[in-house]
Amino acid sequence: MNRHGVIDIGTNSVKLLVAGAEGGSPRILRERVAITRLGEGLEERGRFAPGAMDRTLRTVSALAAEARRLGVPRPVAIGTSAFRSSANRVEMVRRLRREARIDVEVLTGRREADLSFAAATSDQHGDGRVAVVDVGGGSTEIAWDDGVRRRRISLPLGAVRLTERHLPTDPIRSEDFQRLIARIRASLSSAVRG
Numbered sequence: 742m743n744r745h746g747v748i749d750i751g752t753n754s755v756k757l758l759v760a761g762a763e764g765g766s767p768r769i770l771r772e773r774v775a776i777t778r779l780g781e782g783l784e785e786r787g788r789f790a791p792g793a794m795d796r797t798l799r800t801v802s803a804l805a806a807e808a809r810r811l812g813v814p815r816p817v818a819i820g821t822s823a824f825r826s827s828a829n830r831v832e833m834v835r836r837l838r839r840e841a842r843i844d845v846e847v848l849t850g851r852r853e854a855d856l857s858f859a860a861a862t863s864d865q866h867g868d869g870r871v872a873v874v875d876v877g878g879g880s881t882e883i884a885w886d887d888g889v890r891r892r893r894i895s896l897p898l899g900a901v902r903l904t905e906r907h908l909p910t911d912p913i914r915s916e917d918f919q920r921l922i923a924r925i926r927a928s929l930s931s932a933v934r935g
Contacts, residue, residue: 742761742762742763742812743761743762743763744759744760744761744770744811744812744813745759745760745761745762745813745817746758746759746760746808746811746813746816746817747816747817747818747819748801748804748805748808748816748817748818748819748843749818749819749821750779750797750801750818750819750820750821750823750824750837750845751779751780751821751822751823751877751878751879752778752779752780752783752821752822752823752877752878752879752880752899752901752902753776753777753778753779753780753877753878753879753899753900753901754774754775754776754777754878755774755775755777755779755797755800755801755804756772756773756774756775757771757772757773757774757804757807757808757816758771758772759771759772759807759808759811759813761812770811771807771808771811773804773807775800775804777793777796777797777800778793778796778878778901779793779794779796779797779823780793780822780823780826780827780878780879780899780901780902781793781901782905783823783826783827783879783901783902783905784901784902784905784906785905787826787827787828788827788828788829789823789827789829789830789832789833794832794833794836797833798836798837798840798841801818801837801841801843802840802841802842804816805818805841805842805843816843817843817844817846818837818841818843818844818845818846819845819846819847819848820833820834820845820846820847820848821847821848821853821877821879821880822850822853822877822878822879822880822895822897822899822902823878823879824845824847825847825848825849825850825879825880826879826897830847833845834847849895850880850882850894850895850896851893851895853875853880853882853895854875854882854883854884854893854894854895855884855893857873857875857882857884858871858873858884858885858886858893861873861875870886870887870888871885871886872884872885873885876898876899876900877899877900878899878900878901878902879897879899879901879902880895880896880897880898880899880902881895881896881898881899882894882895882896883895883896883932883933894932894933896928896929896932897928898925898928898929903921903924903925907920907921907924908921
């Protein structure tokens, strides 16, 4: 059985998926999710914090080793919004290569939206009119195809990013929440019209 593994290194979590194909039918062999908060403080500092990098490196190393034990010779890793935003992303990519023995492809926002759309619609059998919204820690991807127009949008509206920028207190103050909602509405309205 051919086996493939991918590690998705996001702003808030790291995910592993290992699948095998036998006779053309793919089968999921392992799924894992770990919260590492790589993007913790990224909004304020503009770079990955040392502790967040260390947590994520340990997790990616363990997940890559698990994929190899399951028969995946070369797991693939992708970096998403946090990598696009961080001033020290090159350092993180180098450390992942050296310490976890894995290469990371940093996805553009459009590519991330394409992949979200492909994953969500891979087994759909309808009239082709589909919209997909993928809310992550650092960004939200919106992709749709209505048979006439095909759009792919990536917006800096992730849960971690918005929380750190707009919700400084716990419990959340009403005025902060209202500003957050206004920001989301304005961003979505502008993007969808464009």
